[in-house]
Amino acid sequence: MADKYLELVNSGMTKKLAKLLGLPRPPRLRRYTPDTALLPGPVLVLGASARAQQLCDTLVSWGLDVRRHDAGQSKLGGIVLLLDELTDPEQLSELMLSTGAALRQLVPGARLVSFSRPALAENAPAVAAVRQGIDGVIRSLGREMRAGATANGIVLENETQLDSPSALGALRFFFSGRSAYVHGQFLGVRTAQGELPADFRAPLSGKVAVVTGAARGIGADIARTLARDGAQVVLVDMPAAGDALAKVANEVGGTTLQLDVTSTDAGARILDHALSRHGGLDLVVHNAGITRDKLLANMDAGRWDSVIAVNITAQLRMNEVFLAAKLPGLRVVSLASTSGIAGNRGQTNYAASKAGVIGMVRASAGLFAEHGGSIAAVAPGFIETEMTAKIPLGTRTVARLVLPSLMQGGLPVDVAEAIAFLGSDAAAGLNGSTLRVCGQSLVGA
Amino acid sequence: MADQPVRNAVIIGGNRIPFARSNTAYVNVSNQDMFTAALEGLVARFGLQGARLGAVAGGAVLKHSKDFNLVRESVLGSSLDAATPAYDVQMACATGMEAIGSLANKIKLGQLDSAIGGGVDTTSDAPIVVSEGLRAVLLELSRARSTKAKLTALSKLRPAHLAPSAPGTGEPRTGLSMGEHQAITTHAWGVTRAEQDELALASHQNLAAAYERGFFDDLLTAFNGLARDNNLRPDSSMEKLAKLKPAFGKTLGEEATMTAANSTPLTDGASAVLLGSEEFAADNDLPMLANFVDFEAAAVDFVHGAEGLLMAPAYATARLLERNNLTLGDFDFVEIHEAFAGTVLATLKAWESAEFCREKLGLDAPLGSIDRAKLNVNGSSLAAGHPFAATGGRLIASTAKMLHEKGSGRALISVCAAGGQGVVAILEARS
Numbered sequence: 047m048a049d050k051y052l053e054l055v056n057s058g059m060t061k062k063l064a065k066l067l068g069l070p071r072p073p074r075l076r077r078y079t080p081d082t083a084l085l086p087g088p089v090l091v092l093g094a095s096a097r098a099q100q101l102c103d104t105l106v107s108w109g110l111d112v113r114r115h116d117a118g119q120s121k122l123g124g125i126v127l128l129l130d131e132l133t134d135p136e137q138l139s140e141l142m143l144s145t146g147a148a149l150r151q152l153v154p155g156a157r158l159v160s161f162s163r164p165a166l167a168e169n170a171p172a173v174a175a176v177r178q179g180i181d182g183v184i185r186s187l188g189r190e191m192r193a194g195a196t197a198n199g200i201v202l203e204n205e206t207q208l209d210s211p212s213a214l215g216a217l218r219f220f221f222s223g224r225s226a227y228v229h230g231q232f233l234g235v236r237t238a239q240g241e242l243p244a245d246f247r248a249p250l251s252g253k254v255a256v257v258t259g260a261a262r263g264i265g266a267d268i269a270r271t272l273a274r275d276g277a278q279v280v281l282v283d284m285p286a287a288g289d290a291l292a293k294v295a296n297e298v299g300g301t302t303l304q305l306d307v308t309s310t311d312a313g314a315r316i317l318d319h320a321l322s323r324h325g326g327l328d329l330v331v332h333n334a335g336i337t338r339d340k341l342l343a344n345m346d347a348g349r350w351d352s353v354i355a356v357n358i359t360a361q362l363r364m365n366e367v368f369l370a371a372k373l374p375g376l377r378v379v380s381l382a383s384t385s386g387i388a389g390n391r392g393q394t395n396y397a398a399s400k401a402g403v404i405g406m407v408r409a410s411a412g413l414f415a416e417h418g419g420s421i422a423a424v425a426p427g428f429i430e431t432e433m434t435a436k437i438p439l440g441t442r443t444v445a446r447l448v449l450p451s452l453m454q455g456g457l458p459v460d461v462a463e464a465i466a467f468l469g470s471d472a473a474a475g476l477n478g479s480t481l482r483v484c485g486q487s488l489v490g491a
Numbered sequence: 492m493a494d495q496p497v498r499n500a501v502i503i504g505g506n507r508i509p510f511a512r513s514n515t516a517y518v519n520v521s522n523q524d525m526f527t528a529a530l531e532g533l534v535a536r537f538g539l540q541g542a543r544l545g546a547v548a549g550g551a552v553l554k555h556s557k558d559f560n561l562v563r564e565s566v567l568g569s570s571l572d573a574a575t576p577a578y579d580v581q582m583a584c585a586t587g588m589e590a591i592g593s594l595a596n597k598i599k600l601g602q603l604d605s606a607i608g609g610g611v612d613t614t615s616d617a618p619i620v621v622s623e624g625l626r627a628v629l630l631e632l633s634r635a636r637s638t639k640a641k642l643t644a645l646s647k648l649r650p651a652h653l654a655p656s657a658p659g660t661g662e663p664r665t666g667l668s669m670g671e672h673q674a675i676t677t678h679a680w681g682v683t684r685a686e687q688d689e690l691a692l693a694s695h696q697n698l699a700a701a702y703e704r705g706f707f708d709d710l711l712t713a714f715n716g717l718a719r720d721n722n723l724r725p726d727s728s729m730e731k732l733a734k735l736k737p738a739f740g741k742t743l744g745e746e747a748t749m750t751a752a753n754s755t756p757l758t759d760g761a762s763a764v765l766l767g768s769e770e771f772a773a774d775n776d777l778p779m780l781a782n783f784v785d786f787e788a789a790a791v792d793f794v795h796g797a798e799g800l801l802m803a804p805a806y807a808t809a810r811l812l813e814r815n816n817l818t819l820g821d822f823d824f825v826e827i828h829e830a831f832a833g834t835v836l837a838t839l840k841a842w843e844s845a846e847f848c849r850e851k852l853g854l855d856a857p858l859g860s861i862d863r864a865k866l867n868v869n870g871s872s873l874a875a876g877h878p879f880a881a882t883g884g885r886l887i888a889s890t891a892k893m894l895h896e897k898g899s900g901r902a903l904i905s906v907c908a909a910g911g912q913g914v915v916a917i918l919e920a921r922s
Contacts, residue, residue: 292535292712301538322776
């Protein structure tokens with residue numbers, strides 16, 4: 047088990063031994079509970095921006111100890127880099143050197159978050175250069191961070207501001223333990239839509255959420271996480287998984303709906319169940335997915351077609367039903383995969399479906415926005431599940447320790463946390479995004 | 492309270508675990524495990540976690556002495572509020588029907604707003620009791636105070652006492668098994684082998700088709716690695732069925748017609764049905780599939796040969812129809828529990844027989860015939876199997892769903908039981 051190794055290299059005698067031998071020492075990640083602080087220490091805000099003061103005021107209202115420009119010798123729980131007004135690569139120097147000095151003061155599980163603007167074809171070359179340069183900075187910083195600290199960026203697109211609801215929502219997500227396994231990633235704020243929750247401990251309060259494939263693994267943790275965040279959950283899975291599904295439902299106080307997502311009436315039945323039994327439908331999580339791995343040279347129609355049918359065609363068909371229902375503010379979050387970004391040997395079918403999800407999400411954003419809704423995807427990297435436990439030990443160890451900057455596989459709950467955030471009203475402005483939850487894996491970097 | 496009019500008792504939905512042939516998938520599972528699983532699936536389907544229901548009633552035909560409070564113990568092991576009262580009911584194979592019917596009555600009277608009724612049985616984990624001789628020795632031993640008295644008690648032990656006695660389906664008063672009893676009835680009514688095999692084949696084909704169209708998606712929850720009834724043989728055929736040798740009717744010689752395929756196998760399983768008042772269903776945003784209209788029990792004297800062991804439902808039906816001012820033609824679905832194909836066919840022939848209806852039921856005219864297109868349309872016990880006390884819940888939940896799908900009409904449900912008893916019920920679609 048990855049956990050066992052992680053414990054061994056982080057405690058007592060075996061920790062010393064691991065250090066001596068130079069073994070990789072995966073850090074303990076700071077994960078979310080409703081009762082822990084947003085950051086494990088003060089936050090240093092570096093850089094200048096027109097709305098910097100508003101941002102700092104918000105951070106103070108979140109209960110954070112905010113330091114501007116200089117934190118002295120104090121330990122830090124986080125750093126915010128305001129890079130959204132830079133116009134030339136030469137301007138990076140001073141800020142980066144200050145950031146470098148502050149890195150030494152970060153406590154385990156700290157967070158670094160940058161704000162920047164997108165590099166576009168219509169920008170002046172120097173502007174585009176510095177904006178694109180920030181991409182390299184954050185991804186490289188990701189490789190340098192230690193002790194479970196992470197670095198991520200928020201890209202303010204389309205004249206959105208530091209204090210646009212989804213910019214603040216993304217910042218809070220990156221700060222909190224919810225983003226424990228999100229590292230070296232960017233979220234683009236496309237619109238000023240969205241609303242921060244009245245109660246940050248229950249951001250899905252009053253919402254009705256449907257999770258497909260909820261009987262086990264990542265789906266079960268998605269159901270648990272959405273319920274913890276206040277949602278009423280409808281748990282969908284195949285009838286054959288009904289006993290496991292009922293267990294999860296009874297744990298989270300939800301209702302079960304047994305169906306095959308590839309059946310033509312799946313969308314209608316989900317809609318009917320949510321409306322008649324729970325009085326609405328606010329969030330759909332397309333989690334149900336299968337793998338049928340085979341090198342393409344050995345692929346057969348059964349393997350190819352079933353993966354496409356479950357992982358993408360079913361989602362496309364159900365989304366049509368949900369769109370036709372014109373539900374106000376409906377949010378959809380789909381499961382993509384880093385295999386759909388980087389490709390994976392033996393997974394042409396799976397990668398086609400998961401890359402397909404990313405394309406579907408991008409192209410569906412406008413359709414869902416028509417009724418105040420949104421759609422997003424999460425692309426998990428190596429996640430410790432029953433499914434990945436079957437991968438041979440050597441391959442699994444490489445996948446865990448060597449490829450991701452965080453030197454470990456993620457947990458199902460890490461994916462669930464990202465989904466819960468992207469499915470909340472605070473993420474409405476991120477419509478169309480795909481977020482990787484991969485510990486900054488080299489795969490598909 | 493005495494002046495209040497009765498209100499409707501509504502069937503909200505049901506849940507059962509797949510039925511398993513004896514000594515197969517549920518070999519290491521107890522009645523309590525299975526009934527708890529049936530309850531948990533029902534709780535999950537309808538979001539009843541932490542809910543305090545009016546009552547849970549059910550039972551098992553084969554029960555260990557430690558299971559004296561089987562249903563209450565199952566409730567305590569479920570996600571329902573522990574403050575939900577529960578009690579055991581036992582009426583042989585009609586246990587589920589009696590439990591659910593009685594709960595419906597309490598709902599109608601306003602004594603309960605919500606209830607779960609059902610049943611469970613296992614022949615894989617059946618109680619095995621020690622012989623009467625050993626039992627007498629052990630009881631005497633427990634009463635003995637002195638070493639001498641203890642030794643005296645033990646000295647009465649004989650090797651023959653050690654043979655355990657397992658429960659059978661034999662009738663205590665006749666010594667005949669249920670199958671042997673039915674073989675007499677089947678023969679008396681002139682039911683042919685081909686008729687019985689046709690009914691068995693239809694049961695398998697109808698059940699398989701119901702699974703294929705997802706009919707059981709919201710009536711069943713997988714259990715212990717099983718997602719469908721494992722007695723189901725979708726690929727059965729008249730040719731295959733015709734090859735089987737008779738299993739019952741030893742005294743009939745060449746005229747024996749009852750085989751292992753047109754008789755139900757010993758089966759393990761559990762079922763549960765959620766009922767409530769209309770207010771309860773509406774307040775909790777729960778579906779209302781059908782009304783539980785009425786039910787009737789009957790018993791016959793099979794001991795002295797006046798009637799066949801499993802013919803009581805024929806009598807109960809006559810009384811139930813009269814009380815509700817209905818005829819057989821008024822039903823859109825007729826569900827007759829297939830204890831044996833011969834039971835169903837003998838019952839149908841009895842209703843068609845002017846003589847039987849006149850002599851036995853005291854009617855001027857026969858009750859009439861049943862359109863086969865309305866009979867057991869989604870398969871019944873020959874295909875699904877028959878865990879004695881669980882069959883009533885299976886029938887009531889499935890039939891209520893059939894009425895809900897149709898959107899109108901009535902259904903008659905008939906279940907025969909050991910001891911010459913039977914219970915029949917009427918369900919009605921919500922209009």
